[in-house]
Amino acid sequence: MSENLNVLKEVYDVVVDRKANPKEGSYTNYLLGKGIDKICKKVGEEAAEVIIASKNNSFEETRYEIADLLYHLTVLMVNQGLTWDDICQELEKRR
Numbered sequence: 090m091s092e093n094l095n096v097l098k099e100v101y102d103v104v105v106d107r108k109a110n111p112k113e114g115s116y117t118n119y120l121l122g123k124g125i126d127k128i129c130k131k132v133g134e135e136a137a138e139v140i141i142a143s144k145n146n147s148f149e150e151t152r153y154e155i156a157d158l159l160y161h162l163t164v165l166m167v168n169q170g171l172t173w174d175d176i177c178q179e180l181e182k183r184r
Contacts, residue, residue: 097159100160101167103117104117104163108121125168131161136158139158
């Protein structure tokens with residue numbers, strides 16, 4: 090399982106790179122360019138879609154929407170200067 094979690098770091102690194110080196114046509118750059126309000130709106134939308142998919146009891150749809158939510162949360166994290174280490178440290182405090 091932990092090897093699979095490397096994809097979170099890879100996605101994070103891509104978002105960091107897009108912020109430092111904008112790429113024309115990049116959805117990530119679109120979100121970062123629009124700022125915190127747009128990013129937060131997308132996080133909220135994706136969270137609602139996770140809820141709906143879960144209520145529909147659809148494994149495939151729930152998996153898809155959780156992936157979308159994690160991506161948008163990653164964009165939010167980069168925008169706010171947070172890393173996965175920051176999040177993991179916070180989670181470790183809660184064990």
